[in-house]
Amino acid sequence: MNKNISDIAQLAGVAKSTVSRYLNGGSVSEDTRQKIERIIKQYNYVPNTFAQSLKAKKTSIIGTVVPRLDSYATSQTLIGIDEELRGLQYQMLIANTSQDMQREIDAIYDFARQKVSGIILLAAEITEAHLKAIEDIRIPVLLVGQKHDLLHCLIHNxxxxxxxxxxxxxxxxxxxxxxxxxxxxxxxxxxxxxxxxxxxxxxxxxxxxxxxxxxxxxxxxxxxxxxxxxxxxxxxxxxxxxxxxxxxxxxxxxxxxxxxxxxxxxxxxxxxxxxxxxxxxxxxxxDYLQAGKLAASHISQLVEGENVRKHTILDVELILRESVDKR
Incomplete structure (x- = not known):
């Protein structure tokens, strides 16, 4: 049977709040830390990162809003984002809007209510409603695939x-x-x-x-x-x-x-x-995969309050194959 945070606290002989503080990187005594770590290893306890994040001031979750999932560009970008975020100790939540603009706006507010640390937004168009939502939530947002003067953007050339x-x-x-x-x-x-x-x-x-x-x-x-x-x-x-x-x-x-x-x-x-x-x-x-990795790196830097170039442009490459004949 999987152990929860209350079980870990009871087995370690400490308060539940002490285990929670340890898991969130707070200060505990060396003796207490060793006890908690020993119990966690013994029972292979995996913290519920999402639940932790809802209670923490700063989360380890990045929200990603995408217009569609049945797209090569989107799927490759998401793979790049996920791979890079994992290495940075972040997790990704995905909101698929099925190319519905209102659902994009709703997703921005929904992610804010879930207390994500930052949002990566793949959108075909940025409207005043998008800008208002981004201003309202006061969370770092990175726009991928489109350029807007008021937002941090990562675009292909x-x-x-x-x-x-x-x-x-x-x-x-x-x-x-x-x-x-x-x-x-x-x-x-x-x-x-x-x-x-x-x-x-x-x-x-x-x-x-x-x-x-x-x-x-x-x-x-x-x-x-x-x-x-x-x-x-x-x-x-x-x-x-x-x-x-x-x-x-x-x-x-x-x-x-x-x-x-x-x-x-x-x-x-x-x-x-x-x-x-x-x-x-x-x-x-x-290079959609590289775009995803770079997007993850940039949003993590924005979350940490670091300086990130406002607009980053990725190179493209002409690939010559068989479908063009010389006239």
Whole structure:
């Protein structure tokens, strides 16, 4: 039978408050410390960190708010956060909002009520309601994936990602191009990634680019791709994410369009599956795992009151594979 804090106190012959003080790093006599440690080791007692944290002024828990769990970028970022936090003696709580903005706001307040030490926020858009919630709770918050002047942020270089992809496809001779983006409510993917691409295209004097908007879901990208390929097939489709790119490739397969001979396709993200599908996908790789580790390090520093750079930008890398043909 598992022992609780009361059992440990009784076996050690001390008050429950003394055991609690020991577990929270408070001062106890050397003799008492040895007694408690001996009992803990004997019964393999594991403290309930969550319960301890609710009573402590300072907790060992970091709250992480994510828009969705069925995303490669999110899952890899969470793995990085968890690995780093464990090494820093923190634990992570996750709130999944299913891309519901009100649930994001609620999650911020909920975490504050649970007395987390800090919050890592993965959000597509930062509104006045977000800023008010962050101001109200007075807990360190780190924004990951988006940039905001008032918040500590960790972002990928989306503008550079779009630019290097645009330069590459132009260098390969493509002039009739479709860009499949997402809503501009998402500043990183919907705005900055597309802006970087446009910047490269503006340096090309004879490019014809059509811009379409879809969602992050592969199933909806398939529908948008069907529309594009029925209207006027380009030589290349640049998809704003690898998921969208795979939706395009699925549609092309259904329509017996050969990639890259009849249609070139590119993405952004560098998901593991993109090097296993056929043909392999040309993409811009984002190091989501490293982003997660760095986010955990930064939030722990903020919790400890240390200085952290306001905005940290992570590099990206163009990965050349089989899905782009030279024109």
């Amino acid at each position: 989306d503008d550079q990602a779009g630019y290097i992809m645009g330069k590459y496809v132009v260098e390969q001779g493509h002039r009739d191009i479709v860009y499949m983006g997402v809503s501009e409510k998402d500043q990183a993917v919907g705005v900055h990634r597309k802006q970087g691409f446009k910047r490269a295209i503006d340096e090309c004097s004879n490019c014809n680019v059509r811009y379409y908007e879809t969602s992050f879901k592969m199933s909806e990208a398939v529908i948008t791709a069907e529309q594009i390929l029925q209207e006027n097939r380009p030589t290349l489709i640049v998809a704003a994410t690898d998921n969208i790119a795979m939706g395009v490739m699925k549609t092309a397969s259904f329509q017996k369009i050969r990639i890259p001979k009849q249609l070139s396709v590119t993405g952004f993200g560098g998901y593991d599956i993109t090097e296993m599908i056929h043909p392999t996908l040309t993409t811009v790789k984002y």
